[in-house]
Amino acid sequence: xxxxxxxxxxxxxxxxxIAALTARIxxxxxxxxxxxxxxxxxxKQRIERIEDTARRRKRKK
Numbered sequence: 191x192x193x194x195x196x197x198x199x200x201x202x203x204x205x206x207x208i209a210a211l212t213a214r215i216x217x218x219x220x221x222x223x224x225x226x227x228x229x230x231x232x233x234k235q236r237i238e239r240i241e242d243t244a245r246r247r248k249r250k251k
Contacts, residue, residue: 199244211237 200208215230222228 204240
């Protein structure tokens, strides 16, 4: 059984949350002045938690 996630594996709320978090990551990236001091790891961890939830739900099927 593969753990690969597809777009259909996420609920509508999860898709919206991932889109919003991705937009926040992009906004932080635009705020960077080239020094690479902008930290986006907290937002990436939140996206990974959403993906983990979708993986667990997929394995139960």
